[in-house]
Amino acid sequence: MKLGFYPGCSLEGSSREYAESIRAIAPFIGLELEEVENWNCCGSSSAHAMDHTLSLALPARVLAQAEKQGLHDVVVPCAACYNRLASTQHELNEDRKTKEAVVSAIKMPYAGTTVVQNILDVLEQSLTPQVTANFPATFPYKIVCYYGCLLVRPPKILKSVRYEDPQQMDNLMRQIGATPLNWGMKTECCGAGLTMTRTDIVANLCGTILEDAAERGAEAIIVACPMCHSNLDMRRKDTERITGKKFTIPVLYITQAIGLALGLSPKQLGLQRHFVNVALQGKMKFQKNVPVGATAAGA
Amino acid sequence: MSVSIGLDTDSIAGWMEQTSGILVQRCYQCGKCSAGCPAANEMDFTPSVLLHLLQTQRNAADKKVLSSYTIWLCLSCQTCVTRCPMEVDLPKVMDLLRAEALKRRTVHPRAKEIIAFHTSFLNTIKRFGRLWEVGLVGEYKLRTRHWLQDVLLSPSMFLKGKLSLLPHRIKGKDEVKSIFIQVRSEKENAP
Numbered sequence: 001m002k003l004g005f006y007p008g009c010s011l012e013g014s015s016r017e018y019a020e021s022i023r024a025i026a027p028f029i030g031l032e033l034e035e036v037e038n039w040n041c042c043g044s045s046s047a048h049a050m051d052h053t054l055s056l057a058l059p060a061r062v063l064a065q066a067e068k069q070g071l072h073d074v075v076v077p078c079a080a081c082y083n084r085l086a087s088t089q090h091e092l093n094e095d096r097k098t099k100e101a102v103v104s105a106i107k108m109p110y111a112g113t114t115v116v117q118n119i120l121d122v123l124e125q126s127l128t129p130q131v132t133a134n135f136p137a138t139f140p141y142k143i144v145c146y147y148g149c150l151l152v153r154p155p156k157i158l159k160s161v162r163y164e165d166p167q168q169m170d171n172l173m174r175q176i177g178a179t180p181l182n183w184g185m186k187t188e189c190c191g192a193g194l195t196m197t198r199t200d201i202v203a204n205l206c207g208t209i210l211e212d213a214a215e216r217g218a219e220a221i222i223v224a225c226p227m228c229h230s231n232l233d234m235r236r237k238d239t240e241r242i243t244g245k246k247f248t249i250p251v252l253y254i255t256q257a258i259g260l261a262l263g264l265s266p267k268q269l270g271l272q273r274h275f276v277n278v279a280l281q282g283k284m285k286f287q288k289n290v291p292v293g294a295t296a297a298g299a
Numbered sequence: 300m301s302v303s304i305g306l307d308t309d310s311i312a313g314w315m316e317q318t319s320g321i322l323v324q325r326c327y328q329c330g331k332c333s334a335g336c337p338a339a340n341e342m343d344f345t346p347s348v349l350l351h352l353l354q355t356q357r358n359a360a361d362k363k364v365l366s367s368y369t370i371w372l373c374l375s376c377q378t379c380v381t382r383c384p385m386e387v388d389l390p391k392v393m394d395l396l397r398a399e400a401l402k403r404r405t406v407h408p409r410a411k412e413i414i415a416f417h418t419s420f421l422n423t424i425k426r427f428g429r430l431w432e433v434g435l436v437g438e439y440k441l442r443t444r445h446w447l448q449d450v451l452l453s454p455s456m457f458l459k460g461k462l463s464l465l466p467h468r469i470k471g472k473d474e475v476k477s478i479f480i481q482v483r484s485e486k487e488n489a490p
Contacts, residue, residue, distance in 0.1 A: 009430035014461045038471040040428045045375055046420035048394055049413075050401065054482045055394075058424070061478060065471075105481040107474070153377035163381060189337040189376035196439065196449070197412045198341070198372070205337055234452070234461075273459040 001126060004071030004114075005033035006062060008081035008226075009041050014234070015078070015226035017270025021255040022077055022119070024268045029126040029258075036066050036074065042084040045193040056098065057105045059088035063116075064108040077119040077255075079225035080192075083150035083158070085116045090157045118151055119224050120168045123254065127172060136263040138177025141280060143257075144218040145169035145180055146209065148228040149189050163187065169254060173222055176261040181216045185209045190231040199238050206231050207243035214249050220280060221251045229253060234275050250278040310356035311364065311399070321392060325385040326350040332379035332389055342369040343407075346379055346389055353392075365403060370396045371410035415442035421479075423466070428475040431466035 011019035026033055039062050048055035063085060066074050076082040092099040093112050103110050147166050155163040164187060170180040188209060191202030210232065213221050223229050232239075232251045240246055251274070259269040260280070271278045306313035306324070315321045326347070333345035344352070349369055352360040364370070373393040380388050400406050406414065419438035423431045436453065440446055456462045469475070 012467060013430070013432050013463060014456065016460055038428075038469050040469060040471065040475045041424045041430050043424065044420070044430075046417040048375065049397055050417050050421065051398060051482060051486075052394055053485065054421075054479065057478045057482055058475070061471075061475065101485060105478050105485070107477070107481075149374075149376040149378070153381045155381060187378075189374055189378065191337070192374050192376070193416075194338075194372075194374060194413070196436075197416045201338060201341055201372075234456070273461060275455070275459075 001030055002032045002034065003117075003122065004066050004069070004074035005035045006039055006066070006074050006076045006081060006085070007035065008039075008076065008078040009044075010078050010080075010226035010230075014230055017273045018077060018226055018229070018253045018255065020268070020270040021253055021259050024264055025255055025259045025262060028262050029123075029131055031122070031126055033075070034069075034071060036062060036071065037069055039065060042081045044080050044084065048084075049193075053098075053101060053105065055084070056088045056091060056102050059084045060092065060102050060110055061106045061108065063089060063112070063114050064106055064110045066114050067109070067111055071114065073115045073117060075117045075119060075122045077224070079118065079148060079150040080227055082116065082118045087157055089114070089116060119255070120151065120172065123172055123258070124168060127175060127258070129175065132175050132261075135176065135261050137261050139173070139257050139261045140177050140179075141219040142179045142181055142217055143173055143220045143222050144183045144213045144216060145173060145186065145222045145254075146213075146228060146232070146251075147187050148223070148225045149187065149192070150227075151224060152187055169222060169224060172254065173257065176258060178222075178257070181218055183212050183216050183218070185212045190228050192227050192231070195227075195231055195235060199235070200242055202231050202235060203239040203242035206235060206239045207245060207247075210239065210247040210249060211245065214247060218249060220257075220278075221249060222254050222257055223251055224254050236276050248276070250274065250276045250280065252278060252280075307356050310353075310358075311361045311396070312353045312356050315353075315392065315395060319391065319395060321388055321395075323350050323353045323387060323392065326354065326383075326387050327385065329384060331382045331384070332387075335378040335382055337376060337378070338372040338374055342372050343367050344369055346373075350387065350389070350392075362405065365396060365400045366405040366407055368407040368409050370400060371407060371413045412443050412445075415439055418442070425476055425479045426472070427466040428469035428472035429467050432462055433464060434466060 043055050043058035152160040152163040173180050191205040195202050256269045312323045330347045333339050333347045339345045352364050375390045419435050423434040
């Protein structure tokens with residue numbers, strides 16, 4: 001499946017391992033990614049905190065670039081970018097006057113026809129049981145799936161189902177041999193963009209999330225959002241200092257977990273970039289006679 | 300002057316209804332928004348109280364809302380609008396209130412760090428087209444004088460390959476810059 005790819009800024013910087021793991025697993029699950037040329041930042045939470053038109057114009061330019069390149073479907077792995085792109089498209093389709101203002105600001109033709117997909121939608125289509133049956137290993141851990149805010153809300157725009165208790169990531173993880181646990185923090189906010197300005201709020205929110213995950217006996221938290229990952233992983237020391245509690249649970253991108261089940265090395269998946277050590281590989285069982293990355297030939 | 304549903308257009312409630320179609324009068328104070336808000340206990344008043352203040356359409360209440368810390372703490376997590384039985388788009392209300400507070404210069408003193416962060420973030424995009432984390436942190440520290448914040452985090456981020464010392468300049472960076480200029484000039488020319 002050929003797909004447009006909009007990495008967004010985080011995936012080139014603080015969340016490089018998310019991009020690395022996506023690119024590493026793509027050929028094994030039949031994905032061909034074509035990056036949107038000369039893409040710009042979507043503006044993230046800062047643009048819509050300060051200026052509504054700007055918060056629409058920046059994502060609109062990205063969508064216009066994708067159209068120009070003839071990319072019909074674009075996968076947006078960062079949950080924040082995905083939310084901004086999908087919300088912009090929705091608002092410009094609904095409101096003609098706003099659309100005119102935005103199109104005149106970006107000075108590019110904009111039709112609004114791009115299909116914006118998040119990583120879970122794409123994985124759901126490509127990780128069929130036939131594909132996972134050929135995986136050389138499983139990911140045999142008890143995990144909790146943390147969706148955060150921006151992958152599921154607002155459901156009216158994102159068309160998400162069961163948005164208070166989403167199942168998409170849980171089902172995908174089950175398919176690669178994990179045991180997803182029931183827990184209470186699936187869609188609670190991690191504090192997102194207040195990470196630098198009100199680290200105490202972020203630490204307290206993350207503390208509650210980590211505590212629930214640990215109490216349920218999870219061995220890892222699985223995420224699909226760079227901001228959730230940064231706050232739960234990179235901010236771990238601050239979280240421990242501010243809450244006065246210790247947490248050892250690692251946080252993995254879903255694409256890293258899939259990569260491990262594919263037999264890819266931790267380094268290929270960027271696990272060494274994490275702040276919280278990921279010491280999971282020990283338990284992984286490889287099926288006999290299936291060489292590492294064997295499914296590559298079939299893809 | 301009043302609009303058809305009896306809202307005073309001089310009030311924030313009337314202005315919002317006219318410009319964005321958001322009707323704060325729909326709120327019947329069930330409090331679900333405040334119950335689910337992850338930042339509620341840090342706010343000077345909760346989201347449902349904010350809506351109630353706007354519903355009164357009193358000048359003093361509007362001022363209180365525009366100069367509040369509440370509007371700057373909203374994380375746009377969308378929990379409130381997802382659960383609101385009357386579908387009041389509170390995150391959008393917050394967006395509009397923040398822009399208005401900036402315009403009227405009624406920003407809460409404690410919000411200056413948050414604004415410094417957003418400004419620094421947007422400035423790197425305006426300059427380079429994409430976010431440059433080192434530039435963001437540098438400008439933020441200049442603006443807030445919080446020199447020692449995260450001094451231990453940045454070196455480890457660098458060692459883990461998560462920070463790049465130089466910005467990534469995209470080919471279309473002038474186009475992005477022109478979007479910023481265009482958006483601003485449109486706002487200044489607006490009636």
